[in-house]
Amino acid sequence: MSKHAATGVVSKKIVLDEFPEAIQKQIKDFHESLVSLKGHLQPLVENFEELEEKAATPLEKAQLNYTTAFALNSLFWMYLITQGENPQEHEIKREIDRLKAAGVRMKEVADRDTKAANPGAAAPGPTSRVDANAAKRFVKSALWEPGNKTSNRGGHGHGSFAKRTKFA
Secondary structure (H helix, E strand, O other), rough: EEEEEOOOOOOOOOOOOOOOHHHHHHHHHHHHHHHHOOOOHHHHHHOOHHHHHOOOOHHHEEEEEHHHHHHHHHHHHHHHHHHHOOOHHHHHHHHHHHHHHHHHHHHHOOOHHHHHHOOOOOOOOOOOOOOOOHHHHHHHHHHHOOOOOOOOOOOOOOOOOOOOOOOO
8 A cells, every 4th residue: 555645545556456357447447547537637636726816707716616616526426436325315416416506507697797798799599588478369360260251360251361363
C-alpha cells in the first residue's frame, strides 16, 4: 500500500492476476479511466479558489460551483455502484435531483440575462402560446354541421362558396 502525499489517500496497487481472466481487461480499462479522470480533475482541485476568483459575475461563480458539485456527486454515484449499493435508494439521488433543479433555475437566469443584454436577439426556443379558446372557435366556425342548410361560412350552402361565374 502507498499513501499519496497530495491527497492523503491510501491506495493499493492493482494486481490483475487476482481477478478472473474474463474481467481483467475491464478492470484494466476502468483503472486507466480513473487515472485519466484524476489527471483531468487535478487542475480543478489545485486551482479551484483561483478559478472562483476569476469568475467575473455571480452567475459564472454559480455555474462553476454547480458544475463541480454535479461532477462530485456523479463520481460518488459511480462509487456507490462499484460498492454494490443502489444509488437510487441512497441520499445521493435526492442531492442530484436538487442540483438538476438548481441547474434549470441557473439556465433560466442565464437566458434572462442574455435576453436583457441583447433585447433585439431572438429568444431561444418557442415563445408563442396558443389561445385555446380562439382555436376552438376557429375550428368550430370552419366545420360544416349536418342538417344545417347553410354552413358556418356565411350562408352559401353546404360549405360551398358563392356561385362562380365562368368567363369565356
